[in-house]
Each structure stands twice: as structure tokens, then as C-alpha cells.
Amino acid sequence: xxxxxxxxxVTAVEGxxxxxxxxxxxxxxxxxxxYQQHDGGAPTFxxxxxxxxxxxxxxxxxxxxxxxxxxxLLLQELQMxxxxxxxxxxxxxxxxxxxxxxxxTQLTVWP
Amino acid sequence: DGGITQSPKYLFRKEGQxxxxxxxxxLNHDAMYWYRQDPGQGLRLIYYSQxxxxxxxxxxxxxxxVSREKKESFPLTVTSAQKNPTAFYLCASSMEVDTxxxxxxxxxxxxxx
Numbered sequence: 001x002x003x004x005x006x007x008x009x010v011t012a013v014e015g016x017x018x019x020x021x022x023x024x025x026x027x028x029x030x031x032x033x034x035y036q037q038h039d040g041g042a043p044t045f046x047x048x049x050x051x052x053x054x055x056x057x058x059x060x061x062x063x064x065x066x067x068x069x070x071x072x073l074l075l076q077e078l079q080m081x082x083x084x085x086x087x088x089x090x091x092x093x094x095x096x097x098x099x100x101x102x103x104x105t106q107l108t109v110w111p
Numbered sequence: 112d113g114g115i116t117q118s119p120k121y122l123f124r125k126e127g128q129x130x131x132x133x134x135x136x137x138l139n140h141d142a143m144y145w146y147r148q149d150p151g152q153g154l155r156l157i158y159y160s161q162x163x164x165x166x167x168x169x170x171x172x173x174x175x176x177v178s179r180e181k182k183e184s185f186p187l188t189v190t191s192a193q194k195n196p197t198a199f200y201l202c203a204s205s206m207e208v209d210t211x212x213x214x215x216x217x218x219x220x221x222x223x224x
Contacts, residue, residue, distance in 0.1 A: 004153070008151075031211050032211075033211035033212070033213075035213075040218075041217065041218075042201065042215040042216060042217050042218060043154070043201070043213075043215050044215070045211070045212040045213065045214075047211075048210055048211025048212065049211075050211070087153055087154070089153075089154075089211075091211055098156075099144075099156065099211075099213065100156070100170075101146075101153035101154040101155070102153050103151070103152055103153045104151075104152075104153055
């Protein structure tokens with residue numbers, strides 16, 4: 001079978017740092033993506049890791065360890081607007097057609 | 112502005128009726144996708160197409176059909192065979208390069224009464 005595990009909810013205060021973990025078990029692995037989705041909106045792409053290590057994009061960073069089937073999204077200097085759902089997604093094939101999403105982590109940022 | 116347009120945004124239908132959701136993109140992307148999202152759930156792949164006149168079943172294709180007659184368009188029909196069609200439907204597109212990035216439309220929320 002296939003599975004992606006991520007926490008269902010995370011809360012933090014403005015200015016803090018939060019880490020959202022994702023462990024996966026899939027048939028085929030080419031990379032791990034992260035998406036943000038505000039309530040009722042379209043998911044937007046945040047980052048992608050095909051190789052082990054850390055990718056940094058502004059306040060957001062993403063990490064991948066292929067040997068541990070594990071990745072995380074790190075959000076720094078949290079702002080109220082970061083309150084949203086965050087999804088990890090595994091690319092199971094050589095094209096994007098086989099992107100498999102986790103159930104998402106609801107992040108709430110408090111003032 | 113380049114992007115993906117889905118219509119309608121909200122749709123109500125009676126049980127037993129087929130409905131077709133529209134998806135148009137002007138990003139010149141070869142690949143297009145349909146995902147379904149239920150409350151508190153991740154996105155599940157219904158169908159995808161990597162090139163005109165070709166498409167592949169995703170993880171939950173039963174009760175759905177698609178066509179890809181033009182590069183820009185990838186309509187999804189929710190048929191009466193779909194047992195639980197009420198959901199949020201998202202269309203996406205991508206370049207055929209492994210960047211892990213999908214571009215999503217704003218979604219269509221279908222409610223079957």
C-alpha cells in the first residue's frame with residue numbers, strides 16, 4: 001500500500017518557528033513536494049526536494065531524507081497569514097502524473 | 112495573466128444527473144490533472160493527461176470521465192455512476208519537467224442533492 005503521514009494540526013504564535021513532518025511509504029519515489037492551501041482556495045506550491053538535504057526559500061525551508069523516507073517543512077518568523085493547511089505530496093513516477101498527497105496539516109498561528 | 116480557469120465555482124445537481132466541470136489553461140502546459148478533495152482530506156487523483164488525445168486513470172477514476180481534445184482544455188464529467196460525488200474538484204497543470212510543481216485552478220464545489 002501507500003501512505004503519507006503528517007500531523008493533523010499544529011498551533012504556534014506569531015514570530016515562532018514550526019516544523020511539519022511527513023513520513024511516506026509509496027511504490028516509487030522521485031521527490032517530495034509541499035503545498036499550502038487556505039480555506040476554500042487553491043493549493044499553491046511551496047517547495048520540492050528530489051535529493052537529500054535542505055532547500056530554503058525565504059521563510060520556508062524543506063528537508064528530505066530518502067533513506068529515512070522522511071521530510072519536513074520548516075516555517076520561520078510565523079505570520080498570521082501562514083494559518084492554512086499544508087500538504088506533503090510524493091511524486092511516484094518520472095512525470096508529475098503520479099503525485100500522491102497526504103491528508104494535510106492545519107496550522108493555526110495565534111497573535 | 113496566465114493561469115487555470117475552472118467553472119462553475121459552485122454547482123448543485125440532483126442525484127442521477129451527469130455534470131461536466133470545465134478546466135481551461137493558458138500556461139501552454141502539456142500535462143493536466145483532476146483531483147478531488149473531501150473535507151479534512153488530502154487531494155486524490157482522478158485522471159491526468161500528459162498530451163492531447165491521451166489520458167490516464169488516477170487513483171479514483173471510477174464514475175468519472177474526461178477528454179483532452181485541445182491542449183488548453185481538460186473537462187471532467189462526473190457521471191451518475193459516481194457513488195459519492197459531492198466534493199471539491201481541483202484542476203491542475205504542469206510543465207513536463209520534474210519540478211514537483213502543479214498549478215491549480217480555484218476549484219469547483221459540487222453538491223449533489
